[in-house]
Amino acid sequence: MNILILDAQGGGLGRQLVASVKKEFPEVGITAVGTNTLATSNMLKAGADHGATGENAVAVGCRKADLIIGPVGIAIADSMYGEITPAMAAAVGQSDAKKLLIPMNQCNNIIVGVKNVSMSDMIGTVIGMLRDEIMKS
Numbered sequence: 001m002n003i004l005i006l007d008a009q010g011g012g013l014g015r016q017l018v019a020s021v022k023k024e025f026p027e028v029g030i031t032a033v034g035t036n037t038l039a040t041s042n043m044l045k046a047g048a049d050h051g052a053t054g055e056n057a058v059a060v061g062c063r064k065a066d067l068i069i070g071p072v073g074i075a076i077a078d079s080m081y082g083e084i085t086p087a088m089a090a091a092v093g094q095s096d097a098k099k100l101l102i103p104m105n106q107c108n109n110i111i112v113g114v115k116n117v118s119m120s121d122m123i124g125t126v127i128g129m130l131r132d133e134i135m136k137s
Contacts, residue, residue, distance in 0.1 A: 001137055003030050003130075004065035004097070005048065006058060006074045008083040011039030013102065013119065017069055018046035020123050025134060033061045035083040058088040062095040067133060069126060072101040072111060079109055098133060100126050 003021065007014030011034050018030055032043030032051040035058070044051040052061065062068060073079035075093050077086040092099065102122050103111040 001028055001134060002064060002066045003028055004033060004061045004068045005030055005043060006033050006061070006068060006070035006092070007039045007043065008035040008071075008073070008080040009039060011042035013071055013104075014039060015042040015046040016119065016123055017126065018043045018048045020127055021069075021130065022047040024127050025130070028134070031061055031065070033057045035080070035088070055085050055087055059091040062091040062097065065095060065097040066137075067100065067130070068092060068095060068097045069100045069130075070102065071104040073104060073109060075099070075101060076109055100129055102126065 005014050005017050005021070014032060014034065018032060021028060021030060030048045032040055032048035034040030034043060034051070034053050037053050040051045040053040071080070073084055075089055077084060077089040079089075103114040
């Protein structure tokens, strides 16, 4: 299974996701794609197998991924303080990969009905969903 973890800004969420996924599923391949070099670098430091940066890396990564994980903003053009370009959001949205999108009520994108849950709880939920997906394949 090829997992793409996509993040922006400082890559803090992506870093936590990479570390958690690698700890739970060390055999799974993770490609970390950041909208900037800092985000990519932090995900690589956390143990991602491959890393790339920028709009074209998002497009290529989304085509090759079986599963995409990241904050919900990766599918919304101009979100994350403008770091997600329309082409990036389209690549995520048009990908055939299953998407595990983490609700983040930031940058004027409010997910109605989402309770204020800690980041570690959300990552735990992602790991549980990923476990289910890996068992299916």
